[in-house]
Amino acid sequence: MTITYYGHSCFMVETVGKHLLFDPYITANPLASHIQVSALKPDYVFISHGHFDHIEDAVGILQQSGATAVCAWEVMGWLNKQGIEKVHPMNTGGKWNFDFGMVKCTAAQHSSGMPDGSYGGNPMGFLVKTSEGTLYYSGDTALTMDMKLIGDYHKPDVALLPIGDNFTMDASDAAIAADFIKCNNIVGLHYDTFGFIKINHDEAKAIFAKTGKNLTLLGIGESMTV
Numbered sequence: 001m002t003i004t005y006y007g008h009s010c011f012m013v014e015t016v017g018k019h020l021l022f023d024p025y026i027t028a029n030p031l032a033s034h035i036q037v038s039a040l041k042p043d044y045v046f047i048s049h050g051h052f053d054h055i056e057d058a059v060g061i062l063q064q065s066g067a068t069a070v071c072a073w074e075v076m077g078w079l080n081k082q083g084i085e086k087v088h089p090m091n092t093g094g095k096w097n098f099d100f101g102m103v104k105c106t107a108a109q110h111s112s113g114m115p116d117g118s119y120g121g122n123p124m125g126f127l128v129k130t131s132e133g134t135l136y137y138s139g140d141t142a143l144t145m146d147m148k149l150i151g152d153y154h155k156p157d158v159a160l161l162p163i164g165d166n167f168t169m170d171a172s173d174a175a176i177a178a179d180f181i182k183c184n185n186i187v188g189l190h191y192d193t194f195g196f197i198k199i200n201h202d203e204a205k206a207i208f209a210k211t212g213k214n215l216t217l218l219g220i221g222e223s224m225t226v
């Protein structure tokens with residue numbers, strides 16, 4: 001699978017010929033001003049929770065691409081109000097077999113509310129299993145013991161974890177999370193975008209290196225293959 005970073009928590013994952021976009025927040029991110037949002041044509045748009053920095057570009061991209069949104073039931077209600085009908089609602093602990101593989105919604109220790117103030121349901125992460133491998137996108141979350149279940153039963157090949165601190169885990173907690181989920185290949189997210197989450201990249205990488213794990217910090221627009 002190929003993973004392309006679009007800044008903050010937004011990634012496009014290309015696997016088995018399908019394009020899966022996670023948490024689109026590009027237009028309002030000054031660090032991602034070189035990304036052309038109108039060119040993004042995913043098949044699916046995953047939304048981990050309702051906060052603006054995860055959903056800002058969702059409606060526009062869903063409209064231009066005809067993609068299916070995958071999100072909590074309550075996030076679906078908000079999308080419906082914006083005129084988006086192609087939604088697959090899920091909730092924490094549930095799984096579904098899509099045409100690219102299996103998706104299981106994992107617990108995220110965070111909060112969720114929609115941009116209009118309505119209830120956003122549970123924040124979630126997504127475990128994506130295809131014939132090309134297993135990817136874990138944790139969403140905004142604290143370090144939690146629930147992550148040990150992912151290590152015991154799923155062992156992802158690559159995991160996309162927050163490292164920015166203040167609203168989520170920092171790099172130290174993310175390194176513990178990497179241990180819990182039994183994954184050596186971590187890609188950082190949710191850092192540098194706002195003042196509260198600016199981090200030192202070398203320090204974050206050193207924390208992972210000390211545990212024998214790799215932290216990749218992709219440039220915005222950069223891709224990697226797993």
Ligand code: NI
Nearest residue numbers: 049051110140
């Ligand atoms: Ni959030």
Ligand code: MN
Nearest residue numbers: 051053140167
């Ligand atoms: Mn966030």
